[in-house]
Amino acid sequence: MTESAQDGEYDAWLDSIESDDGYYLECSNGHGWLPPRRVCPRCHDQDLSAVDLPESGEIASHTTITVPTPQFEDDAPYVTAIADFGPVSVTGLVRDVDPDDVTIGDVVGIDVGERVTTGDRAVVFRPR
């Protein structure tokens, strides 16, 4: 739920996706994460740097949700997916495709869209 205060680096990251300038954080050993992160949870490296997020990812798994929470009541049915962008994966809503046609391996781009029910911002994926 969006409050009046921003969620720091998370909202900044959404801004970057929205302006086609998306990034992720990478440690010295190549492990990728999304902000906010101060340390790599896999290797404890604190030297994290921003790296350009690849323009497209692949659907790693997906589900069509028909029983939503109240915050997604008018969105349902909708597709939530995890897309693999290489060093990082991202969770988002799949848009512009029939839910029955979404399959693992589909190539998608990442953007920021609006949730139907609340109008809040959300990560969305669209076929590329």
Next chain:
Amino acid sequence: MSDPRIAGASVTQFGKHPERTGRDLFAEAGLEALSEAGIDPDDAEALYYGNFMGELAEHQGHQGPLMAEAIGLDVPATRVEAACASAGTAVREAVKTIRNGEAEVVVVGGAERMTNIGTAAATDALAIAADDLYEVRAGMTFPGAYALMARSYFDQYGGSHEDLAHVAVKNHEHALVNEHAQIQKEITVEDAMEAPTIASPLGLYDSCPITDGAAAAVLTTESYAEEHDLDAPVAITGTGQGGDNLALQDRPHLAQTPAADKAADEAYGDAGVGPDDVDFAEVHDCFTIAEVFAIESLGFYERGEGISAARNGETTRDGDRPINLSGGLKAKGHPVGATGVAQLATVAWLLDGSHPRADAVPDSTVGVAHNAGGTVASTTVHVMEVRE
């Protein structure tokens, strides 16, 4: 170091009790467990209490002392929260307290009131066990999260929704004699396959119900049990806990549960047993696919092979290693913060012969309880053995 004995345990009837407060549910279970144990309540030295969503369902935080009071105890009381593994984690704290010699009698339990807020609000409350920024805001529900894991499993290892239907059929059948169970209704594979979809590929019968209920157990030392001539033949001989990235997107594999692998390895090592020694298990089947992950992480099946266990009849009550003889979360119900202790109680009753499904595991000596939180970002595993 003394392995804690289970001196007494109790669970309420699991089901829809929207009008019953959490404190009343826990009082029923806690008082009955104390009575079953046959100990002087003044000897109890601590309470560890599992609860997940009390703030959201009852507008009630700070439940430790509230629940101690509800069962008439004036003891240090600590609420433990690890989503659906809250009670299993509370058990682990109780085990450590007794092993450390800090207490001779500890009460452990948990309760959850859920149905009073309705399905939509309960779905919302459960979702907060996921990563709010990156998962919940992308529409993830708990059925949705396990659906992502299930689809990934099918993709990587094979299997189908029909295999999962056999898990549901099995657990419903197991619960038919369990008077504490929320659902005592036999279903067919066809029923499960034709049920409405909640989050594809998972349907209504892949999902445990929303449940009100409580569970409690009294743990004590071997010497206290002997001195007081208690009937407490079952000991907790191994405890393990593992963790993982909270968000699915941050894990290397969507179709594995390494937190449970770690918990199982630790618990087996602690008890000095291996998977082959285990006669039966109560595992965290919040969704049918979760039972598959559990029996693989517990080492009963290789990765990718657990999916056919129920269909092959290997985990049914007449199978080689029955899983979820209580009916599991699927049919028994899942009052989130109570589940880990309800599993502990079930395993103890199956080992001492007092459970209505104990006839499925006669002469069994080793049982396991596997309690998972979130999308298995927290897991506890406890090994229990008969120690006459």
